[in-house]
Amino acid sequence: MDEFALISRYFASVGHHQGVELGVGDDAAIIAPRPDEAWVVATDTLVAGVHFPELEPADAIAYRAVAVNVSDMAAMAAQPRYCTLALTMPTADLEWINAFAQGLRDAVTASDLALVGGDTTRGPLTVSLTVIGSGLSSALLRRSGAAVGHEILVSGCLGDAAAGLAALLDGRSPSVERERLIQRFRRPPSRVALAIDNAAFIGAAIDVSDGLLADAAHIAAASNVAINIDTERVPLSADLIASSGPDQALSHALTGGDDYELLISAPSRAVPQLQRAGFFAIGQCIAGTGVLVDGAPATGHRGYRHFDNAAG
Amino acid sequence: MDEFALISRYFASVGHHQGVELGVGDDAAIIAPRPDEAWVVATDTLVAGVHFPELEPADAIAYRAVAVNVSDMAAMAAQPRYCTLALTMPTADLEWINAFAQGLRDAVTASDLALVGGDTTRGPLTVSLTVIGSGLSSALLRRSGAAVGHEILVSGCLGDAAAGLAALLDGRSPSVERERLIQRFRRPPSRVALAIDNAAFIGAAIDVSDGLLADAAHIAAASNVAINIDTERVPLSADLIASSGPDQALSHALTGGDDYELLISAPSRAVPQLQRAGFFAIGQCIAGTGVLVDGAPATGHRGYRHFDNAAG
Numbered sequence: 001m002d003e004f005a006l007i008s009r010y011f012a013s014v015g016h017h018q019g020v021e022l023g024v025g026d027d028a029a030i031i032a033p034r035p036d037e038a039w040v041v042a043t044d045t046l047v048a049g050v051h052f053p054e055l056e057p058a059d060a061i062a063y064r065a066v067a068v069n070v071s072d073m074a075a076m077a078a079q080p081r082y083c084t085l086a087l088t089m090p091t092a093d094l095e096w097i098n099a100f101a102q103g104l105r106d107a108v109t110a111s112d113l114a115l116v117g118g119d120t121t122r123g124p125l126t127v128s129l130t131v132i133g134s135g136l137s138s139a140l141l142r143r144s145g146a147a148v149g150h151e152i153l154v155s156g157c158l159g160d161a162a163a164g165l166a167a168l169l170d171g172r173s174p175s176v177e178r179e180r181l182i183q184r185f186r187r188p189p190s191r192v193a194l195a196i197d198n199a200a201f202i203g204a205a206i207d208v209s210d211g212l213l214a215d216a217a218h219i220a221a222a223s224n225v226a227i228n229i230d231t232e233r234v235p236l237s238a239d240l241i242a243s244s245g246p247d248q249a250l251s252h253a254l255t256g257g258d259d260y261e262l263l264i265s266a267p268s269r270a271v272p273q274l275q276r277a278g279f280f281a282i283g284q285c286i287a288g289t290g291v292l293v294d295g296a297p298a299t300g301h302r303g304y305r306h307f308d309n310a311a312g
Numbered sequence: 313m314d315e316f317a318l319i320s321r322y323f324a325s326v327g328h329h330q331g332v333e334l335g336v337g338d339d340a341a342i343i344a345p346r347p348d349e350a351w352v353v354a355t356d357t358l359v360a361g362v363h364f365p366e367l368e369p370a371d372a373i374a375y376r377a378v379a380v381n382v383s384d385m386a387a388m389a390a391q392p393r394y395c396t397l398a399l400t401m402p403t404a405d406l407e408w409i410n411a412f413a414q415g416l417r418d419a420v421t422a423s424d425l426a427l428v429g430g431d432t433t434r435g436p437l438t439v440s441l442t443v444i445g446s447g448l449s450s451a452l453l454r455r456s457g458a459a460v461g462h463e464i465l466v467s468g469c470l471g472d473a474a475a476g477l478a479a480l481l482d483g484r485s486p487s488v489e490r491e492r493l494i495q496r497f498r499r500p501p502s503r504v505a506l507a508i509d510n511a512a513f514i515g516a517a518i519d520v521s522d523g524l525l526a527d528a529a530h531i532a533a534a535s536n537v538a539i540n541i542d543t544e545r546v547p548l549s550a551d552l553i554a555s556s557g558p559d560q561a562l563s564h565a566l567t568g569g570d571d572y573e574l575l576i577s578a579p580s581r582a583v584p585q586l587q588r589a590g591f592f593a594i595g596q597c598i599a600g601t602g603v604l605v606d607g608a609p610a611t612g613h614r615g616y617r618h619f620d621n622a623a624g
Binding site (some may be wrong): 028 | 340341343351353354355356357359360361362363393394396397398400428429430431433434435436438440442444
C-alpha cells in the first residue's frame with residue numbers, strides 16, 4: 001500500500017465537515033467559512049535522507065520546504081499568504097540555523113509570504129511547513145476538473161530536478177549544466193502567478209512532485225478519464241539532454257519527481273492562450289482509466305511513492 | 313541557546329506583515345484578514361523518543377498530537393476548527409496506522425475539529441500537526457496581558473503528566489494511580505471551553521507545556537512583570553502524591569511539562585469568578601522580572617528546553 005492509498009483510506013474522513021469544501025486528497029484543502037472567500041491549506045514535510053540528501057546546504061533545504069508548499073498553492077490557483085514551520089533538528093548549530101533562516105527568508109520573500117508561527121524541536125532533521133492561502137472558491141483548481149477531450153499541458157521542462165538530485169548524489173565532477181540542474185532541484189520556481197492568471201482557461205491542475213506519470217494518474221483518477229502522454233512533446237531542457245543523454249532524460253521527465261511544474265488539463269480552445277502563457281501541450285484526456293504513454297499502458301513507469309514496499 | 317531564543321532570534325521576522333496581528337513567539341499566531349474576524353494558527357511537533365517514548369501506542373501518540381495543538385488554541389481563547397497532519401513514519405504498518413487513525417478520530421471528535429489535509433512521508437517517527445482556529449480579535453488572549461497586581465491562576469492539577477511519563481519509563485508494576493497519571497500524559501484534557509467562557513476575566517494566558525516555572529517565565533517576560541508562585545497553593549492530585557510522595561510531586565508540578573493546563577493572570581476582582589469556573593489561585597504578578605518561588609528566585613528550577621546544551 002502506498003502513501004496515496006494510506007491517506008485516502010485512513011485520514012479522508014476525520015472530524016466534522018462544516019465549511020470544508022475540499023478535504024484530504026487534493027494538493028491542498030479548501031475551507032470556505034464565507035461563501036465569497038476560500039482559505040486553502042497545504043502541508044508538506046521534507047525528511048533528511050528521504051526528500052533531500054543528508055548533507056544538503058541548510059538554505060537549500062529551507063527554500064525547497066517553502067517552494068514545495070507554494071507549489072501546492074499554485075496547483076489550486078490560490079495566493080499563498082501565511083506559513084508555519086515545524087523544524088526538527090538533531091542539534092542547534094547556529095551556523096546551520098543562520099543559513100536555514102536565510103533560505104527561508106529568500107523563499108518567503110519570493111512568494112510574498114509571512115511566516116507566522118512554528119515549533120522547533122530536537123530530533124532527526126525534518127522540515128514540515130504548512131502554507132495558508134486564499135482565493136475565490138469558484139476560481140480554485142482541483143484535480144477533478146479534467147474531461148474527455150481536454151488537452152494535457154505542462155508549465156515547463158520536466159526531469160531537470162531528478163537529474164539535479166542524481167548529480168548531487170553521484171559525486172562526479174561539476175559542470176555548468178549539472179550546476180543548473182542542481183539549482184532546479186534546490187530552488188523550484190513558483191508557478192503561482194501563472195496559475196492564477198490562467199485559472200479561467202484550466203480544467204484540472206496538479207503540481208508535478210511525484211513524477212509526470214504518477215501525477216497524471218492522480219488527475220486521471222480524480223477526473224474519471226484516461227490520460228495519454230505523447231513523449232516526443234514532453235519538454236526537455238538542453239541541460240538535461242547534455243548531462244543525461246536523450247533516453248535517460250526522458251526517463252527523468254516521466255518518472256522523476258521534484259520539478260514542481262504545473263500539470264493541467266484544458267479544453268482545446270484554451271490551448272493557444274495557455275501556450276502563449278508558457279505551457280506546453282503534451283497529451284490528451286481520453287475515455288478510460290489510468291495513464292498511457294504514446295498510446296500504450298504506462299506499466300513499469302511509476303513516480304516516487306513512499307510506502308510502495310510496505311507491509312499490507 | 314535554547315529553543316525560545318532560537319525562535320525569536322531567527323524566525324521572528326520573516327516575510328511581510330499584512331494582516332498578521334501576532335506572529336512568531338506566542339502560543340499561536342493571529343491572522344486578521346478582516347477587522348471583525350481573526351484566524352489563529354498553531355503548529356506543534358511530537359518526535360518519538362523526545363516528546364513520547366518510542367513504544368507509545370499509536371492511538372496515544374495521535375491523541376496527544378491533536379491535544380497539544382488544541383491546547384495552544386485554548387491558551388489564546390480561540391475555537392479550534394481545522395487541522396492538517398504531517399505524519400512521518402519509518403514503515404507503513406497498517407495495524408499501527410489503524411490505531412493512530414483511531415486516536416486521531418477520538419481527539420478530533422472531542423474538540424470538534426476537521427482534519428482537512430496532510431502529508432505522509434517515510435522517515436523517523438514524527439507527528440507534526442497544525443491547527444487553525446478562529447475568534448474575535450478583541451477576545452483573544454496573549455502572553456503579554458499580565459500586569460502588576462494580577463493574580464496567577466492555573467486550571468487544574470500540575471505534575472500528573474510528568475509523573476505519568478516517568479511511570480511509563482520506569483518499568484515498575486502498574487497501579488490504579490499510575491495508570492491514571494499515564495492517561496493524563498496520553499490524553500490531555502481540552503481547556504478550550506473554559507478559556508473561551510472566561511476570556512473576559514483573564515489578562516494573560518499560556519498553556520503549561522514546558523513546566524509551570526518555564527511557562528510562568530514566558531508570561532513574565534512578555535508582560536514585563538515578575539511572577540511569584542506560592543508552592544503550597546499549587547494543586548496536586550491525590551494520585552500524584554500517592555505515587556511520587558510530596559517532594560517529588562511538587563518538583564513534577566513546578567518543572568514537569570505536558571500537563572496542558574492553562575496558566576493565566578487576572579485582576580483580583582475576577583478571581584472569585586475564575587475559582588468558581590475551576591481555576592486555582594497560585595501566585596501574583598509583582599514588579600520585577602523573572603519567576604520567584606515562595607519569594608525567592610527560581611534558580612535551579614527549569615522547564616523542558618530542547619537545545620539547552622547546544623553550541624552557541
